[in-house]
Amino acid sequence: MEPIDQEFEESELELPSEPMTLNMGPSHPAMHGTVRMVLKLDGESVIGCDIQPGYLHRGAEKMGERGTWQQFFPYTDRLNYVSPLLNNVGYAMAVEKLLGVTVPRKGQLIRVLHGELSRIGDHLTCNGAMAMELGAFTPFLWFIKAREWLWELHETQTGARMTHSYFRIGGAADPPTPDFTQHVRKALPRVLDVVKEGESLLLRNRIFLDRMQGVGMLSKADAISYGASGPVLRSTGVDYDVRKDKPYLVYGELDFDVPVGTDGDNYDRFMCRLEEIRQSARIIEQCCDLIDKIEPGSPDDAVSIDDPRIVLPPKDRVYSTIEGTIGHFKLIMEGIQVPPGEVYQYTEGGNGELGFFVVSRGGGTPWRIRVRSPCFCSLQACAPMIVGRMLADIVPTFGSINMIGGECDR
C-alpha cells in the first residue's frame, strides 16, 4: 500500500492512448441515408473524419443519356426523395430554358404550390428526424402525421404519395382538380398547428438546446467556399435564397421572407427550417388566392404550353385524329427535339441550390445531364463541423444538414 500523500508526476498519471479509428458505417440508425464516416477518435473527441458518400449511387446521370428528355423525370423524383416535386420543377425548367419557352400562369402557380408543399414535407421530416435522434420521439411522429396530410394532398393531384413525376417539360401531366385549393386551405392550418405543438415540446427543453446550440458551427466564409446552400448557408448569416435573388416562376410577385440565422450551429439550422415552413405556408396561401382568381377558359388557365412539339396532345385527340396519334408517337418515340446548347438552370430545392446542367446536341436524347446537388456540398462542409467535437455531437450535426442519400449520390 503506497502512502496517499506521495507526490506523483503528471506524466505518470496519464494513460497511454492512441487515436482509435471508428467506422460509422453506411448502415447506421443515426445516418440518414447511406453515408460512411471513418472517424479518428481520441476518447470521445473526433480528431479526424473521412466522410465517404456514394453508397446510393445509381448512375442517374448515365441513364439520362440513354433515354429521351421526358424519360429523365422519374430519375429526378428519386434525387431528393422527400421533396420530389421540387426536383421535377428544376429539371423541367432546365429543358424549357434550352427550348426558350415559359409555362402559362396557372402552370407556374401550380409548380410553386406543389413545390412549397413538398418543401414543407422535407423540412418536417428533417426536423422531426433530428429531434428523434436526440431522444424526442413524439415530435417526430407528430411531424410525420402532418406530412401524411401533405402527401394525401399530393396524391389527389398527382396520383402518388412520394415519387410523383407530375411535372412535364412544358407544364404538368394533368391540370389540378377543381377543389384542390379548397383542400389545401383546409390542410394548411392543421399542419401549422402541428408545427406549433412540436415547437412547444422542443424549444424550451434544456437538453435539446444544450445539444443543438453551439454545436456544429460553420463559419460564413467556409460555407460560401464549400458551396453550401439552403438552410445550411442561411444559418451562417448569408442571405442567399434563389427564390429571392433570382426569382423564377411566380416567386417575384409573392410576398415572403427568408429566415437567416447568425451562428451557423445546429440550432440555427433547425430554426431556419421551422421558419421556412411558415414562409412556405404564406406562399401557398397566396398561390391559392392567385389560382382562384384565374378566369376559367382564359389563356392563363392552361397548365401546359399549347405547343405540339413539346407537350403531348390530349388523349381524346390521340385516339380519334391521325394528327394526334402521329404527334403522340413522335414525342414518345423520338423525344422532344431540343436545339443544341448547354444551360445551367437552378432552383431552390429542399436543401438549397439544386442545379441542372443540361447539354443538348440537338435531337431527342440528352447528351449530358448533370445534377448539382446541394447535399453533396453540405456533406463536404460537414467535416469541419464535426472535427474537434465529441462523438455524440455528430448525430444532431449530421441530421441538421439534411443529407438525402439520393440527392448526394444520384
Added chain:
Amino acid sequence: MAKILLQRLQETFGDAIVECGSCQGDEWARVPRDRWHEIAKFLHDDARCQCDYFVDLSAVDDPERPSADGGRFEVYLIVYSITKKHRIRLKTRLTDESPKVATLSDVWKGANWAERECWDMFGVEFQGHPDLRRILMYEEFEGHPLRKDYPANRTQPLMPYREGTHDKLGPFFQDEGMPLNRSPREDERPS
C-alpha cells in the same frame, strides 16, 4: 447580367480567352488548360468579380471531338458571387492522352469533392489535389463510368451476375431492347 465578368476576363487576359458566349442567358468563357488555375483564381480574387461561391465543377465527354478542337473532355466550372449576384461558366478542354488540369481546391473548398467526382466518373486528373481518389464508386472499380465508351450495362468483376442469369437475356440483344437505335454504342444497335 454577367457581362461584366466576360468584360473583366477579356480586359485582363485578352487572347487567353479562346471563346466566349452566352447561351439562353448563361455567360461562359473557354480558356486553355494551362491558364485554368490562374483565370479561376482571378475570378475569385478580383474586386469586381468576387466569385467566392462555388457552384459546380464537372465534365462533358465527347470522344469524337478532334484534338485540334481541344480534345475529348470539356471540364467546366460554375461560380457565383454572393455580393455581386453574377455567375459564370468557365470551360477548358482536355485531350484523351493527357486529361490533366490544375486543381482548384485551394481557391474554393467545394472544388475538392467535385474534382474527386470528376476523377471518379471521367478519369480527369487534377494536379495538386490533396486527396484524389474515388468518391462515388468503390476503390476497386475499373473504368470511369460517365465516359461515353463505358457501356451502360457493363458488369464489374466484383459484382458478377449469378450463374445462369446471363443466358436468360432473352430475345433482346444486349441493349435490353432500347427502341430506335438510342444506344450510343455502335455494337448495341440493331444491324
